[in-house]
């Protein structure tokens with residue numbers, strides 16, 4: 725088995741981000757991932773050269789790779805050891821410079837670092853446990869000086885959303901409505917782009933820091 729075949733097999737078996745590396749310059753993503761990439765292209769393309777981007781919950785680093793191909797300087801953080809291991813192998817295979825950090829995103833982690841953009845897709849719900857409420861999270865994001873590319877992941881149709889969240893976060897029920905999240909975000913950011921619900925899976929917001 726070649727290195728590339730092994731890498732693609734590991735991505736497939738560990739599955740959270742579905743994609744296949746074709747060669748050093750090309751990745752094919754599943755429809756769900758491609759939806760987010762399309763939003764990213766429409767927002768970031770041509771605007772991120774040398775900009776510092778934090779990819780929270782980066783998983784195998786698909787979005788960090790896309791943004792690095794757009795000449796951004798990416799840092800990805802994820803507490804999943806296997807995900808970071810694969811992300812590093814993907815990065816090395818593609819010959820890219822990306823800084824991957826194994827760990828959870830917490831308030832303390834961000835306090836000394838500066839980013840131009842923060843992307844947080846399909847992992848916002850994992851941050852709840854580290855914060856009092858949505859307000860605290862968006863206030864923290866705002867304090868970094870970054871604009872945010874954000875997905876609340878509350879629109880998934882492949883399983884019953886409420887059932888899923890109730891199981892995962894039984895004591896945090898009060899946190900998970902889309903309106904609450906958006907209301908908190910809008911206190912600190914201008915909503916300048918709201919993605920469609922392509923395939924009902926991903927619901928993207930592009931939030932700019934108020935001037």
Ligand SMILES: C[S@@+](CC[C@H](N)C(=O)[O-])C[C@H]1O[C@@H](n2cnc3c(N)ncnc32)[C@H](O)[C@@H]1O
Nearest residue numbers: 741780781783802803804828829845846847850
């Ligand atoms: C559903 S995946 C989303 C991956 C990617 N952002 C995407 O949109 O395809 C959620 C990721 O969040 C990561 N995660 C879980 N808790 C986290 C935390 N406290 N801080 C940062 N990432 C976290 C998981 O390990 C997982 O890789």
